[in-house]
Amino acid sequence: MQGLVIKNTGSWYTVLTDDGQLLDCKVKGNFRIKGIRSTNPVAVGDRVTVGDGCWITDIEDRRNYIIRKSINLSKQSHILAANVDQALLIVTVAKPETSTTFIDRFLASAEAYRIPVILVFNKVDLLSDEEQHYQQMMIQLYETIGYECRAISAETGEGVEELRTLLDNKITLLSGNSGVGKSTLINRLIPHANQRTAEISDAHQTGMHTTTFSEMIPLASNVTDSSAIGAHSWLIDTPGIKGFGTFDIEREELTSYFKEIFEFSKQCKFSDCSHTHEPGCAVLKAVEDHYIAQSRYQSYLSMLDDKDENKYREAY
Numbered sequence: 171m172q173g174l175v176i177k178n179t180g181s182w183y184t185v186l187t188d189d190g191q192l193l194d195c196k197v198k199g200n201f202r203i204k205g206i207r208s209t210n211p212v213a214v215g216d217r218v219t220v221g222d223g224c225w226i227t228d229i230e231d232r233r234n235y236i237i238r239k240s241i242n243l244s245k246q247s248h249i250l251a252a253n254v255d256q257a258l259l260i261v262t263v264a265k266p267e268t269s270t271t272f273i274d275r276f277l278a279s280a281e282a283y284r285i286p287v288i289l290v291f292n293k294v295d296l297l298s299d300e301e302q303h304y305q306q307m308m309i310q311l312y313e314t315i316g317y318e319c320r321a322i323s324a325e326t327g328e329g330v331e332e333l334r335t336l337l338d339n340k341i342t343l344l345s346g347n348s349g350v351g352k353s354t355l356i357n358r359l360i361p362h363a364n365q366r367t368a369e370i371s372d373a374h375q376t377g378m379h380t381t382t383f384s385e386m387i388p389l390a391s392n393v394t395d396s397s398a399i400g401a402h403s404w405l406i407d408t409p410g411i412k413g414f415g416t417f418d419i420e421r422e423e424l425t426s427y428f429k430e431i432f433e434f435s436k437q438c439k440f441s442d443c444s445h446t447h448e449p450g451c452a453v454l455k456a457v458e459d460h461y462i463a464q465s466r467y468q469s470y471l472s473m474l475d476d477k478d479e480n481k482y483r484e485a486y
């Protein structure tokens with residue numbers, strides 16, 4: 171029996187079968203020793219085969235996935251979702267502030283697996299004049315690099331309808347730090363979803379987790395079988411994350427996952443330039459001349475350091 175994994179609670183997987191059944195399934199133990207060293211061998215968005223007793227016995231080849239280091243097991247990964255058409259990264263410049271390092275790490279990982287990303291700047295209704303100016307500078311930076319940006323308020327609905335048009339007939343991963351308003355946005359886009367929301371922690375201006383598992387939610391409330399996936403829009407909701415540790419990205423590959431750094435790297439004197447100290451490095455010259463943002467270059471350097479264990483935890 172074939173189906174689509176639409177929820178992962180950590181120990182159980184909900185599969186929507188091709189004939190419209192919802193089955194709570196478990197995974198055969200041998201999945202944990204094959205392929206990617208992952209804390210979740212099956213991910214939301216996977217197409218799977220279900221055998222007798224509701225065991226997942228096989229996973230179809232993924233066309234893509236987005237992955238990060240496991241927080242507690244740095245030698246392993248955690249797959250956020252598989253087989254997605256695009257990702258919405260929800261960010262906020264205040265209450266809480268999303269760091270540029272976090273944004274850049276997410277973008278580089280998505281580039282590695284060829285997943286388009288739209289940056290959604292939420293909570294525009296709460297920004298001071300100074301914060302609005304900073305947000306506009308960030309939007310200008312990322313749009314110049316080539317990323318689509320949207321500014322919205324999930325709370326008031328500003329900009330949400332325009333955002334909805336980007337989701338038509340697509341499977342979209344929704345991600346971001348805890349507290350940036352993912353659940354509020356989902357409730358605005360999909361009233362039948364009934365996602366829980368929580369207040370921001372006053373002590374640290376950080377978010378508290380309200381989503382504890384990954385789930386695939388149809389934007390229409392009447393999707394009853396997985397054959398309708400191509401004709402409908404789905405959001406994949408994931409728990410809020412603090413740091414984004416990159417996994418399985420080699421140092422020599424990293425340049426190509428920063429669009430503007432890659433463009434300038436073509437002019438470097440040495441083909442194996444690391445863009446850290448070499449003479450004739452066009453990237454260092456571009457940083458010096460402000461053609462590459464200092465924040466982006468620092469994110470690149472921090473990812474070069476990921477071979478040193480736990481460096482990524484500083485990206486909160």
